[in-house]
Amino acid sequence: ANADWGAIAGEATGLVTVLLILPITLLLYISALEVETKSEVDMNRELRATGWANLAAGAVGGPPGYMYLAGTVITSRLVGRRRGAAIVAPLAMLAVVVFGGAILELLPQMLIGGMLLFVGAEFLFEWVWVSRRRMAKLDYGLMWVIVLVIATAGFLPGVAVGLIAATGLFVVRYSRIDVIKHDLTGSEHQSNIERSAAATEYLSEHGVETLILELQGFIFFGTASRILGRVKTSFEAANRPRFTVLDFRRVTGVDSSAVAIFERVALLARDREISLVLTGLDEVEAGQFADLAASYADVIVLHPDLDHGLSWCEDRLLDDSGAAATDARHLPTDLPQDLGPYLVERWFEPGDLLMREGDPSPGMYLIRSGRATVFVEGENGQRVRLRTLLGGTVLGEISLYRGEPCTATVVAEERCEVLHLDPQSFAYLCQVDPTVAAELHAFVARALAGRVSHANRAIRALHD
Numbered sequence: 001a002n003a004d005w006g007a008i009a010g011e012a013t014g015l016v017t018v019l020l021i022l023p024i025t026l027l028l029y030i031s032a033l034e035v036e037t038k039s040e041v042d043m044n045r046e047l048r049a050t051g052w053a054n055l056a057a058g059a060v061g062g063p064p065g066y067m068y069l070a071g072t073v074i075t076s077r078l079v080g081r082r083r084g085a086a087i088v089a090p091l092a093m094l095a096v097v098v099f100g101g102a103i104l105e106l107l108p109q110m111l112i113g114g115m116l117l118f119v120g121a122e123f124l125f126e127w128v129w130v131s132r133r134r135m136a137k138l139d140y141g142l143m144w145v146i147v148l149v150i151a152t153a154g155f156l157p158g159v160a161v162g163l164i165a166a167t168g169l170f171v172v173r174y175s176r177i178d179v180i181k182h183d184l185t186g187s188e189h190q191s192n193i194e195r196s197a198a199a200t201e202y203l204s205e206h207g208v209e210t211l212i213l214e215l216q217g218f219i220f221f222g223t224a225s226r227i228l229g230r231v232k233t234s235f236e237a238a239n240r241p242r243f244t245v246l247d248f249r250r251v252t253g254v255d256s257s258a259v260a261i262f263e264r265v266a267l268l269a270r271d272r273e274i275s276l277v278l279t280g281l282d283e284v285e286a287g288q289f290a291d292l293a294a295s296y297a298d299v300i301v302l303h304p305d306l307d308h309g310l311s312w313c314e315d316r317l318l319d320d321s322g323a324a325a326t327d328a329r330h331l332p333t334d335l336p337q338d339l340g341p342y343l344v345e346r347w348f349e350p351g352d353l354l355m356r357e358g359d360p361s362p363g364m365y366l367i368r369s370g371r372a373t374v375f376v377e378g379e380n381g382q383r384v385r386l387r388t389l390l391g392g393t394v395l396g397e398i399s400l401y402r403g404e405p406c407t408a409t410v411v412a413e414e415r416c417e418v419l420h421l422d423p424q425s426f427a428y429l430c431q432v433d434p435t436v437a438a439e440l441h442a443f444v445a446r447a448l449a450g451r452v453s454h455a456n457r458a459i460r461a462l463h464d
Contacts, residue, residue, distance in 0.1 A: 017156050017159070018156075024163075026067070029069045030046070030067075032069055033067075033069065033072060033073075036072075036073050036076060037076055053065055060097050070119070073119075074115075074119050128143070128144070128147065131143070139169075142162070142166065142169065145165065146158050146161060146162040149161045171222060172222075175220075175222025175223055177217060178226065179215055179216060179219060179224070179227060180226065180230060181215065181216040182212070182213075182214040183213060184211075184212040184213075185207055185208045185210060185241075186203065186206075186207030186209065186210030186212065186310065186314065186317075187206075187208050188207070188212075189212055189310070190204075190310060190314065191307050191311040191314055191388075192307050192311075192385065192386060192387045193314065193388040193390060194388070194389045194390065194451070195390050197392070197450070199318055199390075200450070202317070203314055203317060203318070207317075208241070209241050209242040209243065210241055210243045210244075210245065210313045210314075210317070211234050211243070212306075212310070213227065213230065213231075213244070213247065214247045214250065214306070215227065215246060215247060215248055215250065215251050216251065217250070217251065217252060218252050218254075219253070219255065219258045220254075220257060221257040223258070224255075224258035224262065227246070228264060231244060231265050231268065232268060235269070235274065240274065241274060242274060242316075242317075243274065243275045243277055243313040243316070244274055244275070245310065246276070246278050246279070247280045247306045247309070248278065248281050248282075248285055249279070249305065250280075251285065253285075254289075256288070259288055259289065259292060262289070262292060266292060266295075266299055266300060269299045269300075270296060270298070275299065275301060275313075276299050276301070277302075277309045277312065278303070278309075279302075279303045279304070279306045279309035280304070280305055281302065286302070289302075307385065311388070336439035336440050336443060338436045338439075339429075339436060339439075342421055342426075342428070342429045342436075343366070343419040343420065343421055343425075344419070344422070344425075345418075345419060345420075346418050346419075347415065347416065347417055347418075348372075348415070348418065349412065349415055350413060350414055350415060351411065351412065352411070352416075354372060354395070354410040354411070354412060354416075354418075355396060355399075355406045355408075355410045356406060356409050357376060357377065357405075357408050357409045358405050358406065359405060359406050360405055360406075361404065361406060362396065362420075362423075363396060363400055363420060363422035363423050363426060364394060364395070364397045364421045365395050365396050365418045365419070366419040366420075366421070367390065367391050367417075368391055368419065369415075369416065369417045370412060370415055370416030370417060371389070371390055371412070372388070372389045372395070372410050372411065372413060373385055373388050373389075373410070373411055373413050374386045374387045374388070374389065375411070376407075376408050376409065383409075386408055393447075394443075394444065394447050396410075397448070400421075400426060401444070
């Protein structure tokens with residue numbers, strides 16, 4: 001009832017500042033203590049000890065305390081890790097509580113003042129002089145600014161200046177980080193859809209019509225401008241792409257100012273009739289881009305991940321190639337012609353299992369037509385797509401040749417017409433008709449070599 005609430009309200013700025021600085025200071029203190037004592041500090045244990053100490057101090061009318069870096073360092077340097085200091089310090093405080101402040105007069109003030117002066121001078125020498133060797137010039141200058149502001153204006157203004165300057169310095173430095181992790185084309189990086197040889201060759205030749213930018217980090221106005229510059233350069237080139245894929249899988253967040261820059265990208269894409277494919281957006285980012293996607297529905301296409309986005313672009317490219325699309329519905333021409341007696345024609349409806357992960361190998365399937373997806377079960381029970389197989393491809397050959405259980409699950413997405421070579425027929429073929437078996441081995445080797453070659457190109461492009 002006797003509190004001066006006006007005076008308390010007048011200190012609101014300082015109180016709020018303390019609340020904001022406290023978590024940062026706590027983290028810095030813990031890190032500094034670990035460096036000083038050369039040991040790992042258990043933050044939960046330290047906080048619990050501080051809490052119990054505050055309860056004990058409050059019981060006798062003492063002020064609240066906290067983990068004090070200077071006091072801890074002084075104790076560590078004077079007595080090391082011996083437990084005596086932890087016992088003497090509370091006993092000295094208890095003596096003041098019991099006998100009053102007069103007991104402090106028994107201690108030589110010259111001794112206490114000299115010790116504090118020595119330790120303070122040592123701190124200043126280490127932080128202001130020795131640290132110049134391990135700090136960048138800009139950081140070292142910023143530290144001097146903070147020291148001068150604290151010395152002239154006070155601790156809180158110095159902390160405020162330090163936070164503002166450090167934030168500005170962080171923004172400048174972070175904007176220099178290349179937000180584009182990988183800059184690829186559809187020829188270098190294709191989807192996980194395994195297509196016929198003719199379709200694959202066509203995509204390798206015309207994949208340059210797809211620009212792939214895999215983004216990373218936090219995107220704000222400083223980093224988004226790099227994306228805009230790269231897109232403008234690509235759009236203004238003579239062989240500009242038909243599709244531009246922006247993958248956000250490695251993006252940690254998008255600032256509202258960056259969304260405005262992406263709108264400029266959409267405008268450029270609309271003017272040049274280029275499709276803008278956004279992939280890997282999380283729930284928050286999808287909400288940020290919802291209005292933009294609705295306003296530019298004729299330009300922007302959203303897909304859950306990069307693989308689906310690339311397959312969408314590839315399907316559009318193959319629509320322009322009747323030969324490649326038609327070839328995808330037939331078996332490869334290098335398949336042994338005398339293999340027919342060992343194959344059984346089968347059909348699978350959408351949702352049917354061709355093989356299940358962990359089951360014995362059902363043999364090898366040659367897909368005549370349709371679409372099947374290879375996936376594994378993730379830790380959370382979700383299906384992770386590995387590949388999608390179309391007509392003219394083969395599956396199940398690895399488990400058949402190795403005689404091991406299936407390494408993945410394969411489900412028909414569309415009605416699939418396949419030729420099935422079961423393990424018994426395969427063993428019989430190798431025994432009675434080695435010539436045809438050798439042709440089959442060569443065919444499987446070529447299929448596997450094509451997959452390895454495709455993977456090597458993607459790895460090389462990502463590594464570069």
